[in-house]
Amino acid sequence: MVAPPDNDVLWARSLHYSHRGSPALVGVSLGVRESEILAVCGPRGGGKTTLLRCLSGQLVPQQGEVWFNSSPVHTMPPVHRERLRRDRFGWIDPEPTLVAELKAWENAALPLLLRGVSHRKAKSTALEWMERLDIGGCADKRPHALLRSEQQRVCVVRALVTVPVVLFADEPTATLHRADAAHVLRTVTAAARSHRITVVLATHDADVAGLADRAITIVDGRRANSFGSADAEGRAACSLSV
CATH class of the missing domain: 1.10.8 (Helicase, Ruva Protein; domain 3)
Structure with missing residues (x-):
């Protein structure tokens, strides 16, 4: 195993995961910098949720590595992963x-x-x-x-x-009307900026992706592309997923 770069709070390499024989992640690698807001774009069923669950220790990848602050999450005993999720991570479901x-x-x-x-x-x-x-x-x-x-x-x-050190948000505004969704996202991003929280945000909405510092796209379990900071590039990333 090779430890991740020092400036990456989360780092994953060559993640593979299948649900009942159906591939959900196929060789996905990424790094997330401290205090960064990263949008993970892609269509529903494309692997976004599985990626977030592997990064947060809810799932153990069948192949590949996940590191948090230079600690190997993928080899942690279940009780240590549970403690990590309780003490260092936050999670928002759809x-x-x-x-x-x-x-x-x-x-x-x-x-x-x-x-x-x-x-x-x-x-x-x-x-x-x-x-x-x-x-x-x-x-x-x-x-x-x-x-x-x-x-x-x-x-x-x-x-x-x-x-939390890292907030995982899986389509957090999917069930909200646009005005409510905008308010929630403004609060989450403002909290992340003011408290230096790293955010990994799964979305298929270009407007949501536009709030991020950077966006990547997951399609059919594979890393399709990546883009630099925020608005225009985030919209471009999500446009690839629809």
């Missing part, structure tokens, strides 16, 4: 997933509470983030009483409250 029995603020603060942060501090931090996403008034509601867009914003807060 669909909101909340604990039905918990209030909105408790769902948002859950990562802090699991770390042993005091109830008062965890609630205060969650409420600060909820206000930034205009859902402070939903704090005491349970998921069933929230609109879908509100549920998704609670999930975004849950991913940000710990100020």
Whole structure:
């Protein structure tokens, strides 16, 4: 094994992964620099989610290497990968997933509470983030009483409250209307810039890709192309996937 470049917080080489014999990743390599926002573009079913799950340690590639800050994620025992995801990574799914029995603020603060942060501090931090996403008034509601867009914003807060080193966002605004999506993305990118969070953002939307520093395209499990910073190039990357 060869350790990744010092300025890459995430680095992957020759990733291969198949789902029930169907290739999802075929030899994908990439590096993500510290504090970079990287858009992973491509059509649905093209391998974006599998790539993010391998990079975050949720899946172990069947071939290839994944490194986080010079630590080999692909050879870590499951308990170490679980700790890495809990303590260093944040994750946003396309669909909101909340604990039905918990209030909105408790769902948002859950990562802090699991770390042993005091109830008062965890609630205060969650409420600060909820206000930034205009859902402070939903704090005491349970998921069933929230609109879908509100549920998704609670999930975004849950991913940000710990100020992760890396935030993985898998089509995070896919279920939101355009205005809600724009607000969520502005908050996520602003938080990433101000807190130096590295973001890996899967999307098939050219407008979303345009917010990134750099974009790559995954088509049929393969790295199709890469582009330099933001808007025009991000749009070009996503245009290849449709």
